[in-house]
Amino acid sequence: MLRTDAIIDALSRREPVGEHGDPAVSLLRALTDDVDQWLSSVSITPST
């Protein structure tokens, strides 16, 4: 459980995890990469 906590903390800080063969870690890394990506020239007005 401590190892899991360390993995989760590393993912949350966007730091290397060192679990290259772990598919769950790879997927969560892909998700964080995706939500972090830069978006430009998108005009946002709050929905009404």
Add this chain to the structure above:
Amino acid sequence: MTTCAIVAGIMPNVTEGCVADAKTGVRLATRSDESDLRDLTSLAVQGDRTAIESLLGQLRPMVVRYCRARLGRVSGHYHIADDVAQEVCIAVLAALPRYRDMGRPFASFVFGIASHKVADALRSSVRSAVPTQDLPDGPDQGPGPEETVVRYIEAEHARALLSRLPENQRELIILRVVSGLSAEETGNVLGMSPGAVRVAQHRALARLRAMADMESIA
């Protein structure tokens, strides 16, 4: 100054800037800066404009990430998720004068609002309205098409597996991993002890791993 005036004056566009570069926004409050955040929140509640701007600067990247992870893309874009994130930030600012520090992390207040806004968005038909993207003024500095597609597919796969987790575990993983909340902050949002969060995240990761392994075998 009214809250609306504050919102109108300082609320920047959610999607302007690089979310990934906002490293200070990856974690809302580590143990070392939690007291700073509490002081900042206290000043913001009193209407201190600088404190409000600073607080918003810390909150926004995490709220954007949370909404993106929960709502995903529509037609390949995060318009709707970013729109909801903007609404969350506005709602937080509007509720700020009524906020009272009862010893719980400010994150639980923010992500409580975010969770409700996301649930509202999921229930509504807002996802059917897809705004069109403006033509860029210059070269696109983002990743190329191939990298974008690969990342998109992997992220969608992650969302698909997350959607198969029990709701509480899914919310926990998004708050911990995507939004960067600590176990304590996540526990406050979800009404769990930090120890229970650590147990649940361990089970959630094991379940994700098992599902991914099963898919690779099939």
